[in-house]
Amino acid sequence: xxxxxxxxxxxxxxxxxxxxxxxxxxxxxxxxxxxxxxxxxxxxxxxxxxxxxxxxxxxxxxxxxxxxxxxxxxxxxxxxxxxxxxxxxxxxxxxxxxxxxxxxxxxxxxxxxxxxxxxxxxxxxxxxxxxxxxxxxxxxxxxxxxxxxxxxxxxxxxxxxxxxxxxxxxxxxxxxxxxxxxxxxxxxxxxxxxxxxxxxxxxxxxxxxxxxxxxxxxxxxxxxxxxxxxxxxxxxxxxxxxxxxxxxxxxxxxxxxxxxxxxxxxxxxxxxxxxxxxxxxxxxxxxxxxxxx
Amino acid sequence: xxxxxxxxxxxxxxxxxxxxxxxxxxxxxxxxxxxxxxxxxxxxxxxxxxxxxxxxxxxxxxxxxxxxxxxxxxxxxxxxxxxxxxxxxxxxxxxxxxxxxxxxxxxxxxxxxxxxxxxxxxxxxxxxxxxxxxxxxxxxxxxxxxxxxxxxxxxxxxxxxxxxxxxxxxxxxxxxxxxxxxxxxxxxxxxxxxxxxxxxxxxxxxxxxxxxxxxxxxxxxxxxxxxxxxxxxxxxx
Numbered sequence: 001x002x003x004x005x006x007x008x009x010x011x012x013x014x015x016x017x018x019x020x021x022x023x024x025x026x027x028x029x030x031x032x033x034x035x036x037x038x039x040x041x042x043x044x045x046x047x048x049x050x051x052x053x054x055x056x057x058x059x060x061x062x063x064x065x066x067x068x069x070x071x072x073x074x075x076x077x078x079x080x081x082x083x084x085x086x087x088x089x090x091x092x093x094x095x096x097x098x099x100x101x102x103x104x105x106x107x108x109x110x111x112x113x114x115x116x117x118x119x120x121x122x123x124x125x126x127x128x129x130x131x132x133x134x135x136x137x138x139x140x141x142x143x144x145x146x147x148x149x150x151x152x153x154x155x156x157x158x159x160x161x162x163x164x165x166x167x168x169x170x171x172x173x174x175x176x177x178x179x180x181x182x183x184x185x186x187x188x189x190x191x192x193x194x195x196x197x198x199x200x201x202x203x204x205x206x207x208x209x210x211x212x213x214x215x216x217x218x219x220x221x222x223x224x225x226x227x228x229x230x231x232x233x234x235x236x237x238x239x240x241x242x243x244x245x246x247x248x249x250x251x252x253x254x255x256x257x258x259x260x261x262x263x264x265x266x267x268x269x270x271x272x273x274x275x276x277x278x279x280x281x282x283x284x285x286x287x288x289x290x291x292x293x
Numbered sequence: 294x295x296x297x298x299x300x301x302x303x304x305x306x307x308x309x310x311x312x313x314x315x316x317x318x319x320x321x322x323x324x325x326x327x328x329x330x331x332x333x334x335x336x337x338x339x340x341x342x343x344x345x346x347x348x349x350x351x352x353x354x355x356x357x358x359x360x361x362x363x364x365x366x367x368x369x370x371x372x373x374x375x376x377x378x379x380x381x382x383x384x385x386x387x388x389x390x391x392x393x394x395x396x397x398x399x400x401x402x403x404x405x406x407x408x409x410x411x412x413x414x415x416x417x418x419x420x421x422x423x424x425x426x427x428x429x430x431x432x433x434x435x436x437x438x439x440x441x442x443x444x445x446x447x448x449x450x451x452x453x454x455x456x457x458x459x460x461x462x463x464x465x466x467x468x469x470x471x472x473x474x475x476x477x478x479x480x481x482x483x484x485x486x487x488x489x490x491x492x493x494x495x496x497x498x499x500x501x502x503x504x505x506x507x508x509x510x511x512x513x514x515x516x517x518x519x520x521x522x523x524x525x526x527x528x529x530x
Contacts, residue, residue: 169390176382
């Protein structure tokens with residue numbers, strides 16, 4: 001029982017990381033009906049920026065917000081320079097472009113920072129705290145707390161500010177929003193910026209666990225896809241719930257299903273994707289949708 | 294007095310298909326003008342040209358300034374509220390959020406509160422349903438929401454695309470009564486596109502009839518109403 005509880009908590013910590021990246025995917029999917037395959041690489045690159053700042057002596061707690069701001073700017077820049085010129089292209093073209101960006105960013109990180117895995121120090125102490133008879137690592141608690149804060153911030157921004165309202169309107173009803181004076185194109189750019197920042201959080205959170213190198217996010221992005229699909233790819237809330245569920249499931253499966261172990265955890269995520277698409281393609285929180293043509 | 298909105302020899306269309314072949318019309322400051330004609334005559338395209346939704350040539354001036362090469366949001370921010378065909382309601386959002394979208398560029402809170410009071414006085418049903426999803430509203434209520442939202446933009450000119458479409462006659466009458474009030478009391482100019490010529494001519498003081506992308510007839514609304522041959526051949530009643 002105790003072990004189960006501990007696995008659930010560390011699963012939630014992992015899930016918070018998946019949730020952040022899944023939310024980033026959902027933000028862009030909502031804005032333009034596109035799955036951004038470069039999201040993981042963007043997060044990895046942002047993590048390298050944080051790493052560079054920290055290794056130059058900047059405190060973690062300053063490097064973290066500075067990186068998010070830079071990632072936001074990077075996301076906006078990508079939308080303005082790369083995506084906007086091809087905005088009206090078929091979605092498949094856009095998908096190929098994001099795949100190309102993923103390769104490009106990956107290679108760029110390799111050239112700039114090298115392929116040597118680096119230890120990324122966690123700001124949280126390695127010890128653990130006893131709560132109700134179970135031991136929970138400060139690392140897990142910290143990750144849960146940080147992802148929770150970020151997700152809360154995004155929620156408040158989208159649901160309770162004017163900018164958030166215009167972003168949501170621009171995503172679902174671009175034509176009508178334009179007629180109300182909303183600059184839809186800039187709302188898309190904000191969406192990309194926000195997604196890049198939220199994604200960067202997942203990279204910075206996962207780096208102490210995985211070691212930082214250009215391919216760091218390539219498994220995490222699969223878990224994030226699973227989370228987004230499970231939650232319903234259009235639902236920000238779904239991304240969060242999906243992320244936590246995938247985190248816990250994968251963690252439990254790794255221990256309680258002997259044939260899964262540590263090696264087949266990724267296969268569990270892929271199985272979740274397939275199962276959701278077969279059984280409930282709109283996910284847990286997705287609306288049954290008519291296709292926009 | 295110069296007109297608030299002037300179209301001069303406007304050609305417009307979608308890709309290779311041209312729809313408007315030199316449309317000229319005027320809406321005076323605070324005026325009410327109808328744009329009538331059969332399906333496919335170019336009424337909706339005319340409105341879309343004004344707010345930059347289609348490519349056009351010729352000239353469109355608003356408050357004396359050409360709208361050439363301006364984006365839709367720039368044009369709208371100059372004071373044109375366009376209630377499009379199908380009303381343009383954001384059905385994912387609540388009634389309140391839709392209204393807030395209309396008001397999202399307003400910064401004078403006291404003035405805005407007055408406008409909200411006015412809107413809710415016109416359409417009390419919207420106040421009752423503020424917190425509900427806009428998708429739960431009936432067609433008539435959605436049209437009311439669209440007009441209310443347009444009013445919160447504090448426009449100098451309102452473009453209305455078939456506000457009567459698909460609504461029961463009683464609802465249509467109620468909505469037109471409010472549009473008349475908005476026009477008279479708030480001095481908002483109105484350019485009204487309608488299939489229902491009878492009710493449009495009652496509201497407007499001047500009217501244009503489009504036929505295959507050209508102005509076929511224009512005149513005082515009263516004169517058009519009284520002219521039986523115009524009524525028969527163009528207005529269908």
